[in-house]
Amino acid sequence: MKRNSISSPVYLRRRRSSSALRARDHSQVWEDGAMSKRRKKNRGNPQRSGDGASGPLRPGQRSAQSAPQTEGSPRILVYALLGVTVFMGLYLHAYAMPQMSYFADGLSMPGARFTGYDAADIAALQTAFESDAEGQLNFLHKTAGIVFPVTVFLSTWATLGLLAHGWWRWIAVAGAAVFAAVDIAENFLIDGILTQDPVDTGAVALSSVMTTLSWILLGTIGVTVIAVVLRDFIQTGRQPRRNPA
16 A cells, blocks of 8 residues: 555656647647648749749739830731831832833833823823723722732831821821822823813822822832831830849
8 A cells, every 4th residue: 555655646747748748749730730731832822932933923013024025016016017008019010001102112101200291181181092001090990909008008107106206207198098099099180081082181289299299209208208117226226124033
């Protein structure tokens, strides 16, 4: 009985210490599990990580990185329209119109005469024309003669609207619209004059003025567009290139 009474406090002390150790181990295991869960959450959610480079981009950052990619798209549109306009201009005035002179004893077409023409020039052209030459000229006026002034207006509007600034650009765009209207009306007026017998001198004078005016407008618009394109090209070349992140 004495041995049991003496050893019972020691036994209780050992039992209490073992219970405390098990409780501490259990709390340590719980804390380790909670820490592992936090690490898994942070690993799956980059926004909570300390390194901002690995996280998703904010709207401002996404737009800043996508800006260089979309910066060249307006220039692509401008250059495409300018290419079509130059092609149609060369086809009409450097190929098709000179080809028509072979059907008129070498005489140039009224629309190709910069300084204008009079009733005697139209009468000489009527005499020199072959049988189907008037129909070919009429077809040329209704196809390339309409497409070319329209592309001049569209390319001028795109170039000055996207690459230039200031109120003056809209004056140039209005000039391009006037050129398109005058050039198309002049072509149809020439077709009507070539079928007249006798030739109406008043209609010939009006057509001659419209021809000269259309060439003046075309030259002015061409110089303006070329100046704007060169200025934008020089300014773009001077801008420092952004280093990729």
